[in-house]
Structure formats: structure tokens, C-alpha cells
Amino acid sequence: MKRGSDLPDYREQAPEVAARFAKIALRPKILEVRALGKMFGSHETLRDITFDVRRREFVCVLGASGCGKSTLIRIIAGLETATSGQILLDGKPVRGPGPDRGMVFQNYTLFPWLTVRANVMFGLRMKGKSAFEAETEARQWISMVGLLKYEHAYPHELSGGMKQRVAIARALANRPRILLMDEPFGALDAQTRAQMQAYLLKIWRNVDVTILFITHDLDEAVYLSDKILVLGPNPGRVLELIENPVPRPRSREQFVSPVFLSAYNRISELIHPPGSIPVEKVPIIRMTMAGDDVE
Amino acid sequence: MQSEVLTPFREVSERAGFLLTLASFILPLAVWCIISYVPFIWHPLVKIHSPGGVSFFREGALVEKKVFVAENSKMREQGLQEAIGRPANPIFLPAPHEVAIAFFKAFTTPPRRSGEPWLHESLWHSIRIIFWGFFWSSLFGVPLGILCGVYGPVAKLTEPVVDFIRYMPAPAFGALTVAVMGIYDAPKIAIIFIGTFFQQVLVIANTTRRLDPSLLEAAQTLGARRSQLLVHVVVPGVISDLYNDMRILLGWAWTYLIVAEYIGASSGITYFINQQAKYRIYDNVFAAIFMIGIIGFTTDRFLAWLGRHIFPWQKQERPGLLRRLQLARAEAIERQAAQKEAIG
Numbered sequence: 001m002k003r004g005s006d007l008p009d010y011r012e013q014a015p016e017v018a019a020r021f022a023k024i025a026l027r028p029k030i031l032e033v034r035a036l037g038k039m040f041g042s043h044e045t046l047r048d049i050t051f052d053v054r055r056r057e058f059v060c061v062l063g064a065s066g067c068g069k070s071t072l073i074r075i076i077a078g079l080e081t082a083t084s085g086q087i088l089l090d091g092k093p094v095r096g097p098g099p100d101r102g103m104v105f106q107n108y109t110l111f112p113w114l115t116v117r118a119n120v121m122f123g124l125r126m127k128g129k130s131a132f133e134a135e136t137e138a139r140q141w142i143s144m145v146g147l148l149k150y151e152h153a154y155p156h157e158l159s160g161g162m163k164q165r166v167a168i169a170r171a172l173a174n175r176p177r178i179l180l181m182d183e184p185f186g187a188l189d190a191q192t193r194a195q196m197q198a199y200l201l202k203i204w205r206n207v208d209v210t211i212l213f214i215t216h217d218l219d220e221a222v223y224l225s226d227k228i229l230v231l232g233p234n235p236g237r238v239l240e241l242i243e244n245p246v247p248r249p250r251s252r253e254q255f256v257s258p259v260f261l262s263a264y265n266r267i268s269e270l271i272h273p274p275g276s277i278p279v280e281k282v283p284i285i286r287m288t289m290a291g292d293d294v295e
Numbered sequence: 296m297q298s299e300v301l302t303p304f305r306e307v308s309e310r311a312g313f314l315l316t317l318a319s320f321i322l323p324l325a326v327w328c329i330i331s332y333v334p335f336i337w338h339p340l341v342k343i344h345s346p347g348g349v350s351f352f353r354e355g356a357l358v359e360k361k362v363f364v365a366e367n368s369k370m371r372e373q374g375l376q377e378a379i380g381r382p383a384n385p386i387f388l389p390a391p392h393e394v395a396i397a398f399f400k401a402f403t404t405p406p407r408r409s410g411e412p413w414l415h416e417s418l419w420h421s422i423r424i425i426f427w428g429f430f431w432s433s434l435f436g437v438p439l440g441i442l443c444g445v446y447g448p449v450a451k452l453t454e455p456v457v458d459f460i461r462y463m464p465a466p467a468f469g470a471l472t473v474a475v476m477g478i479y480d481a482p483k484i485a486i487i488f489i490g491t492f493f494q495q496v497l498v499i500a501n502t503t504r505r506l507d508p509s510l511l512e513a514a515q516t517l518g519a520r521r522s523q524l525l526v527h528v529v530v531p532g533v534i535s536d537l538y539n540d541m542r543i544l545l546g547w548a549w550t551y552l553i554v555a556e557y558i559g560a561s562s563g564i565t566y567f568i569n570q571q572a573k574y575r576i577y578d579n580v581f582a583a584i585f586m587i588g589i590i591g592f593t594t595d596r597f598l599a600w601l602g603r604h605i606f607p608w609q610k611q612e613r614p615g616l617l618r619r620l621q622l623a624r625a626e627a628i629e630r631q632a633a634q635k636e637a638i639g
Contacts, residue, residue: 099518123517
């Protein structure tokens with residue numbers, strides 16, 4: 001936990017934040033996850049996951065490793081099948097992967113044999129658009145992520161952050177109903193990750209897109225999201241759906257604001273409940289031989 | 296001091312690499328030279344210069360050193376003229392310069408009997424056999440290998456029997472292929488095919504399986520249908536690795552050449568080598584063997600060079616030819632667009 005107990009309750013919302021949630025609640029549901037369960041053999045990975053994502057909402061799914069959050073997003077993407085429950089996109093059940101649910105993976109997954117431009121064109125070409133049309137559209141998206149200078153580069157010539165920007169442009173070019181992001185910045189160094197987070201918020205402001213974002217980083221979740229779905233492990237289940245009280249527009253200065261910390265502490269409490277990490281007494285092994293022991 | 300040379304996986308500098316490559320050819324050549332040109336090393340025979348009083352010595356004949364010494368001491372006892380000769384190696388080990396001369400002379404020497412092929416005709420015949428054997432093998436082996444790599448059921452249906460046949464030596468099929476296909480080129484091509492095809496299917500399948508599966512997932516979330524994945528993701532994703540596999544497989548095809556050419560009516564470079572050995576012109580035998588090596592080696596080097604240029608997305612120090620063309624074209628288009636904007 002970041003600081004003492006003189007923080008506001010994370011459920012208290014400033015008027016403008018409350019107004020925003022009231023507005024979101026009126027929007028249509030894009031994604032509905034209904035009592036989703038997943039078994040791998042006899043191991044229960046997910047149990048009774050239920051939540052909604054509304055139009056243009058930014059929802060983070062947060063949990064410690066092993067709580068099934070990646071499985072959840074892969075089921076939503078259609079890359080894996082659920083054992084029970086249902087997923088509705090615009091009210092219709094989803095079956096298999098499709099371009100209406102764009103996905104950004106942690107390990108970039110750019111096609112190494114295609115240039116940046118051809119990567120972004122991929123989905124458009126699959127849709128059957130002509131090369132000319134796809135090219136024009138792809139260039140718009142590439143310019144939106146600020147990589148027009150690199151449109152003829154191949155993925156191996158780009159840095160991790162640039163690759164992920166291409167991956168975002170590639171997913172957005174399909175104009176998906178929802179953008180699924182599976183720990184997209186997990187492989188980046190801290191500084192690049194911070195840049196990419198700010199970048200993503202900028203894109204989300206400018207592009208009318210709904211985002212479901214998986215992360216294990218508490219700061220990231222509170223910084224980015226409208227709502228945070230906190231998952232617990234064994235089996236993966238919803239601990240709480242938190243309405244993020246931090247007002248928008250977000251900035252990194254908010255990281256130390258009381259309202260940010262109140263949300264942060266609540267999540268931290270959920271993921272690592274007091275007493276969940278046993279304090280073991282470990283014997284000290286001395287490695288000194290020349291009698292230079294220190295206390 | 297710790298030896299830096301023997302650090303595992305340590306890169307060799309460019310200069311050292313060049314020198315070592317040079318040495319890898321020069322060292323065996325040096326050994327050959329020493330054996331050939333230093334009279335007191337090996338040289339188990341004596342080449343007769345003048346037979347002297349020895350009745351059965353002929354000028355230019357090779358006799359064993361023991362016999363030479365014994366005969367000469369006999370001559371000395373009888374007061375006859377001693378034979379003169381100098382140490383020599385057996386006829387099957389010509390000196391480097393003799394082979395070097397044979398290299399050129401073999402092409403300009405007409406065949407002993409009319410109707411026999413010239414050396415270049417023999418070589419060309421061999422190259423054709425290899426080409427067609429490898430062509431037919433690849434025509435079926437590459438697609439089948441890719442399908443095995445991609446689709447589990449195809450692999451389960453194909454690979455066990457392919458793996459089984461792989462262990463049967465291709466030459467074992469020789470008699471059978473002759474019975475079915477006659478004695479000319481067809482059975483030889485078939486042997487190259489049999490020797491290559493079964494390995495090829497397994498090698499290509501394994502390479503295909505190494506494709507990052509998350510690329511297939513990404514493609515599907517971008518709207519690629521399952522039927523599109525093969526052409527739009529799998530094939531481009533593995534093609535540069537397949538290219539390198541093919542280079543290695545082509546090397547294997549060469550190793551089946553001599554066996555293949557023995558089958559039915561002996562032909563090609565094998566026939567040439569056999570004839571020359573029969574005539575005891577071992578210079579030519581060596582020259583022909585080296586030619587096979589040189590053709591194989593230069594083909595491989597050429598394909599390696601080509602490989603660096605035809606896959607523009609490959610990570611390498613200097614961009615390949617195709618990549619440079621691609622960039623030049625992009626630049627030209629941009630320049631044009633800028634001009635148009637300036638005018639309009």
C-alpha cells in the first residue's frame with residue numbers, strides 16, 4: 001500500500017466523474033460476458049465471470065499472474081472456447097475469432113515478412129479491399145500512430161514501442177467494435193511503457209473505440225481505465241468491479257493524488273489481502289570466510 | 296591465462312574468419328603437396344628411368360623399392376649396369392600439378408572411342424539428372440511437407456510411412472527402378488527422387504511447425520479465414536527457412552548422384568570416372584571428383600548469396616538487392632507525390 005489511512009473512500013466520486021459514469025451507463029453494451037467458465041481438464045481456470053463493456057468505455061482486467069486473465073481475453077477474442085457461459089458482441093453470441101474484435105498481443109505478432117504498411121493493410125486486404133483502397137486507409141492509421149516515416153520498414157527494424165504502435169494501428173484499421181489488448185506493454189521497459197500508456201489514452205480520445213485491456217500492473221490499470229475488473233486466482237473469478245474515481249484527463253502527476261491512491265490501495269488490498277503473503281523466517285546463511293562478518 | 300579462442304560460441308572476427316577459410320583449403324592441399332613432392336616422404340615405389348641390365352624393367356615402369364634395390368645389388372654383383380630410377384608414388388595418387396593440368400586437359404582431350412561423351416557432356420548429363428530428380432522431389436515434397444507441418448491429420452497420415460521409407464537406402468531401389476523405367480535416365484532420376492523426397496517431406500514439415508503460432512492467431516483476429524491462413528501466413532512465414540532447407544537438401548541429392556549413375560546404363564560423370572580409371576588416367580579421375588565438389592560448392596554458395604537478396608525482410612548487415620530496389624521505388628513514389636503537390 002502506498003500511503004497511510006487518511007485517504008478518501010475509493011467509492012466516493014467527484015461530481016464530474018459520477019456524471020461520466022452516469023453517461024456511460026446510458027450507452028449501449030458492446031460486450032457482454034455472461035457466467036463464463038473455463039476448465040482445462042480438471043483444472044478450473046475461470047468461474048462465473050460476468051461483466052459488460054459499454055460503448056467507448058475503457059475497461060481494465062487486472063489480476064495477479066495465474067488468475068486466468070489471459071485466458072479470458074483469448075476466449076473473448078475467439079482463440080479459445082469457453083466451457084460454459086456466453087459472450088455477446090452487440091447482443092450476438094461470438095463464435096471464433098473475427099475482425100470485429102481487434103487484438104493486440106504482448107509479443108507484438110507483427111508479420112515479419114511484411115512492411116509496416118503491409119502489416120496494417122493485412123486486415124483490409126483480407127476483407128477484400130483493393131490494394132489502392134487498403135493502402136490509402138492504412139497510411140491514415142500509420143500516420144495516426146506517428147510512424148509514417150517508417151511505413152516501408154520491416155518489423156525487425158523497429159523498437160518494441162514502435163512495433164506495438166504498428167500492432168495497434170493494424171488492429172484499429174479493421175474498425176473493430178472492441179479493441180482487446182493482452183498486456184500489450186508488458187514486454188516494454190518502464191520508460192517506453194509510460195510513453196505508450198499516454199499514447200494509448202491519446203488514441204482512445206481521438207478514435208471512437210471501446211477497449212478491454214489486460215494488465216497485472218496496478219498503476220497502469222488506474223491510470224488508463226474507466227472501470228477495473230479485479231480477478232482473483234484459483235479459480236479465476238471476479239473479486240470486484242471498481243469504478244475508477246480518478247478524473248479525466250489523466251496525467252502521471254495524478255499517481256500521488258489521494259483519489260488515485262485510494263483506488264490503488266483498494267485493488268492492492270483485493271489482490272494481496274492482508275496476511276496472504278506469509279512472512280517466513282529464513283535462516284541467514286553466512287558467506288564470509290575471512291572473519292569480516294557484519295551485523 | 297584463459298584461452299579466448301576456445302570460449303564457446305565466440306564470434307570469429309572477419310579477418311580471422313577469412314584466414315581460417317583459406318587455411319581449411321590450403322592445409323589439406325599442403326599435405327598432398329608434401330606427400331607428392333618430398334621424395335623421402337612415403338614414395339613407396341621407384342619409377343624406372345633407364346632399366347640398365349635388369350631384363351624385366353621397362354622405362355617409365357613403377358616397381359617396388361624393395362625389388363629395385365634387390366635387382367640393383369644383383370646387377371652390381373654381376374658387374375652389369377645398374378638401373379636408374381627415382382622415388383615415386385603409386386599411380387592412383389597423382390601430384391597436385393598433374394591433377395591441375397588434367398583439369399583443363401580433360402576438357403580438350405577427345406574421348407578415346409568415338410561415341411563416348413566428352414567430359415563436359417558427361418558433367419552436363421549429371422547436372423541434368425540432379426536437376427530433374429530434385430525438381431520432381433521438390434514439386435511434391437515441398438507442398439506435402441508444408442501440409443504435414445500445418446495440418447495434424449495429414450502429418451499423422453503421411454509421416455509414419457515416409458519415416459519408414461526414409462530408412463530404406465535409395466540405391467536399394469535400383470534394380471526395381473530399372474525394371475520399371477528402363478536403363479536410361481528415368482531410373483537415375485527416380486533414385487535421386489527417392490533419396491531426396493522422403494527426407495524433404497520431414498525436414499520441410501518440421502520447419503513449417505516452427506512458425507510462431509501467435510502469427511496465425513493474430514491473422515485470425517484480423518479477419519483471415521482458416522482457408523486463407525495457409526497462403527497468407529504460413530507460406531510467407533516459413534519461406535526463407537524453407538529456402539535454406541532446400542540448399543541442404545540439394546547437397547544430399549548430390550550425394551546420391553554417383554549411385555544413381557551406376558544404375559542401368561552407367562552415364563554422366565560416373566561413367567567418365569570409371570572409364571578414366573580403366574585407362575589408369577588417375578589425374579582425370581581426381582579432376583572429375585573435384586569438379587563434382589566444385590559444382591556442388593559453388594551452387595550452394597550462389598544459392599546462399601541469392602538467398603541474402605531475395606528475401607527483403609531478412610535481418611542482415613547490409614540490405615539485400617530486393618530490399619534496396621523496394622526502398623528506391625518507395626522513394627521515387629514519394630518524390631513524385633511531393634512534386635505533384637508542389638505543382639497542384
